[in-house]
Amino acid sequence: MIDEPSGRRTHRRTGHDTASETSGGGAALTEGDARAALMREVDRLLEAHFGPLDPRPSAPPLDVLVQTILSQNTTDTNTRRAFRNLRAAFPTWSLVRDAPASAIEDAIRSAGLARTKAPRIRRILRALDAAGDPTLASLSQMGDGAALAYLESFTGVGPKTARCVLLFALGRDVFPIDTHILRILRRLGALPPDVGAARAHREVVALVPRGRAYALHLRLIALGRRVCRPAKPSCGECPLRAACAHAKPDARP
């Protein structure tokens, strides 16, 4: 899961060095240990900075899947509007499944890429149930691995979308990585700078503290939107600057 074998000792100077924990009496950390310690520190700093989370909403897994597909390459506002329009035009998922693609496109146009997203959504609905109202209720009977593999078998459903369904609809402790989170984890030194999304999803399993996926996911996205922006990160006002490998030198406390 990491570049070096798990038992190999390393002490590369990165943001890991700022994490306060060491493994066993001050011995050098393995790189995997150091990255996991960094993520625990990030979790702690973000919780202190952002405070308590709002109550966790719940929604059926199929609703979350469709919303996440709609959200690809657009804003939250456009996603919400498209989902509302879709449910207003087609109150049941079987009506969406049986509708012409052009009618679905019209309903979701505010989310953009409607000509790609409409047939993608309809194809998934048709694969779920040929007779009754389509549902993803069977996911609750599956373990995380089986549920992710099942969701990722649909065209247009990648690791992030599948994990969003498990995290937000089923309350599973899995960690979706969007563009904000990938950028921040690379800058922090928690993931290699050239890592892609698929490998990042595999590697991060060993890094996110148990039970903390939901809180870390939401808070890192908030940080990516407000502080660690793509072009001009505001390191001077970042709660993670003391732990970050790429903090600008003049931003370090």
Ligand code: SF4
């Ligand atoms: S210190 Fe700067 S680069 Fe590091 S996470 Fe914060 S804003 Fe991003």
